[in-house]
Amino acid sequence: MESIKKSCIFYGAVINPKSLQSFSVSPQCLLAVDAIGNIDWIVDDVEPHTLQDVLASKGCIESEVIALREGEFIIPGFIDTHTHAPQVPNMGTGGQYELLDWLENVTFPTEAKFSDVNFARETYTSVVRRVIDSGTTTCCYYGSLHLEATKILADIVYAFGQRAFVGKCNMNRHCPGHYIEPSFEDSVADTQTLISYIRSLSPQQDNSSQEPLVQPILTPRFAISCTDDLLSSLGNLASSDPKLRIQTHISENKSEISFTRELFPSASSYAGVYDMFGLLRQNTILAHAVHLTEDEIDLIKSKDAGISHCPTSNFNLSSGIAPVGVYLDKGIKVGLGTDVSGGFNVSILNAIQNASVAAKVCSLQTGNSGSESSSMSAIYANKQLSIPSLFYLATIGGAAVCGLENQVGSFATGKSFDALIVNVRDEAGNPTIWGLDDTNFTNLSIEDKKKHLEGWLERFLFCGDDRNIERVYVQGTFVGGRTFRR
Numbered sequence: 240m241e242s243i244k245k246s247c248i249f250y251g252a253v254i255n256p257k258s259l260q261s262f263s264v265s266p267q268c269l270l271a272v273d274a275i276g277n278i279d280w281i282v283d284d285v286e287p288h289t290l291q292d293v294l295a296s297k298g299c300i301e302s303e304v305i306a307l308r309e310g311e312f313i314i315p316g317f318i319d320t321h322t323h324a325p326q327v328p329n330m331g332t333g334g335q336y337e338l339l340d341w342l343e344n345v346t347f348p349t350e351a352k353f354s355d356v357n358f359a360r361e362t363y364t365s366v367v368r369r370v371i372d373s374g375t376t377t378c379c380y381y382g383s384l385h386l387e388a389t390k391i392l393a394d395i396v397y398a399f400g401q402r403a404f405v406g407k408c409n410m411n412r413h414c415p416g417h418y419i420e421p422s423f424e425d426s427v428a429d430t431q432t433l434i435s436y437i438r439s440l441s442p443q444q445d446n447s448s449q450e451p452l453v454q455p456i457l458t459p460r461f462a463i464s465c466t467d468d469l470l471s472s473l474g475n476l477a478s479s480d481p482k483l484r485i486q487t488h489i490s491e492n493k494s495e496i497s498f499t500r501e502l503f504p505s506a507s508s509y510a511g512v513y514d515m516f517g518l519l520r521q522n523t524i525l526a527h528a529v530h531l532t533e534d535e536i537d538l539i540k541s542k543d544a545g546i547s548h549c550p551t552s553n554f555n556l557s558s559g560i561a562p563v564g565v566y567l568d569k570g571i572k573v574g575l576g577t578d579v580s581g582g583f584n585v586s587i588l589n590a591i592q593n594a595s596v597a598a599k600v601c602s603l604q605t606g607n608s609g610s611e612s613s614s615m616s617a618i619y620a621n622k623q624l625s626i627p628s629l630f631y632l633a634t635i636g637g638a639a640v641c642g643l644e645n646q647v648g649s650f651a652t653g654k655s656f657d658a659l660i661v662n663v664r665d666e667a668g669n670p671t672i673w674g675l676d677d678t679n680f681t682n683l684s685i686e687d688k689k690k691h692l693e694g695w696l697e698r699f700l701f702c703g704d705d706r707n708i709e710r711v712y713v714q715g716t717f718v719g720g721r722t723f724r725r
């Protein structure tokens with residue numbers, strides 16, 4: 240892993256998400272990263288002829304300056320709030336099924352292979368490399384149910400320098416005999432062992448307000464796959480460990496919801512099941528949330544849990560369309576998830592594209608085809624998602640869902656430098672973006688440069704891919720991207 244051993248300064252275009260409705264564009268930005276990978280200071284609008292003066296005023300005349308070229312810009316790294324590392328081998332298959340049949344016929348058989356630690360090591364090495372090179376700087380990973388394979392996943396994530404939450408699935412019922420945990424006691428014991436193991440990888444420094452790069456996360460697969468005593472034990476574990484994040488699935492598919500209601504007759508709803516066992520709280524990440532009732536939405540809001548919107552998966556498994564705009568209007572935290580292999584692409588760019596399409600389909604169905612409007616009480620419900628909204632969901636939104644909004648998701652002094660250098664020049668190998676552009680960027684006014692960068696961002700989000708992701712930084716360390724030495 241190549242790292243920034245000393246402070247380092249970037250000079251060039253920086254695009255920074257601000258809110259669901261805006262991002263800032265700074266074509267000539269100086270952004271300094273300190274020796275531990277945090278952002279030291281940012282100065283906008285630095286003309287080339289004032290560069291040395293600004294550096295001198297910061298006492299940085301000796302510092303290394305990395306100058307970006309025309310067609311390159313820096314954005315915060317993407318945050319994938321929901322994916323399954325052991326499902327990458329069956330990505331792109333099984334789209335003929337809905338959730339429960341897909342689990343039985345495609346997913347469980349693939350995940351079962353991770354009992355073989357050699358297979359796990361080889362597969363996870365390529366999965367994590369691919370996820371980082373796709374621009375995901377923070378990732379919420381589900382492993383399989385296996386303790387040893389999930390330790391290996393955490394080892395690889397840690398060795399590659401990605402920021403991540405890693406959990407092993409808890410699943411002790413309604414799974415095939417060859418892929419099920421033998422008892423709730425075994426499930427809980429393995430979970431505790433994994434938590435201790437992951438925490439030992441990067442011991443927390445007492446004086447650091449920052450969280451370790453790799454952290455454990457409780458992962459009850461979904462209510463159907465966990466007995467009451469398992470959910471109850473996991474709830475106890477969670478209550479003794481308030482910082483421990485929790486990830487699970489909710490209300491993805493109608494048959495799943497009916498079966499869940501049958502299995503937990505005393506719960507008020509699907510969300511009520513997790514609440515009943517103390518698993519619905521401010522650091523719970525709920526994937527899908529396609530068919531929530533009004534009461535569930537209110538419950539989730541009252542608990543301040545976050546939602547991972549996984550539109551590619553929701554289309555691919557014919558689950559439906561999550562009403563993301565409704566959640567945003569309620570002030571619920573929302574981020575994006577690839578949900579591989581319900582989703583068929585490891586890149587958050589693909590989740591952005593499908594989130595846009597999903598919102599448009601929603602707006603067409605409700606006859607509300609306008610774009611977001613701040614003049615109505617419902618700003619986002621049943622409307623298209625704008626470029627600032629999509630960019631926000633992929634970055635700050637995801638950070639908030641992970642409880643990392645003070646550390647990553649955007650650029651500000653004191654935050655971690657988790658970032659992508661995007662290159663839309665032809666040499667990146669994806670001529671779609673730059674090839675359309677015959678402007679001499681250097682000679683444009685600042686305002687015109689901003690407009691140009693906005694256009695490049697939009698086209699990158701919709702037509703870009705990992706060829707355009709030149710460098711990936713996590714906590715100031717160069718960890719991946721097209722130009723990363725392997």
Ligand SMILES: O=c1[nH]c(=O)c2nc[nH]c2[nH]1
Pocket residue numbers: 323338342346460461488491552578581
């Ligand atoms: O999209 C999904 N992927 C899964 O692996 C899964 N397990 C339970 N529910 C699920 N939904």
Ligand SMILES: [Zn+2]
Pocket residue numbers: 321322323488526578581
């Ligand atoms: Zn999932």
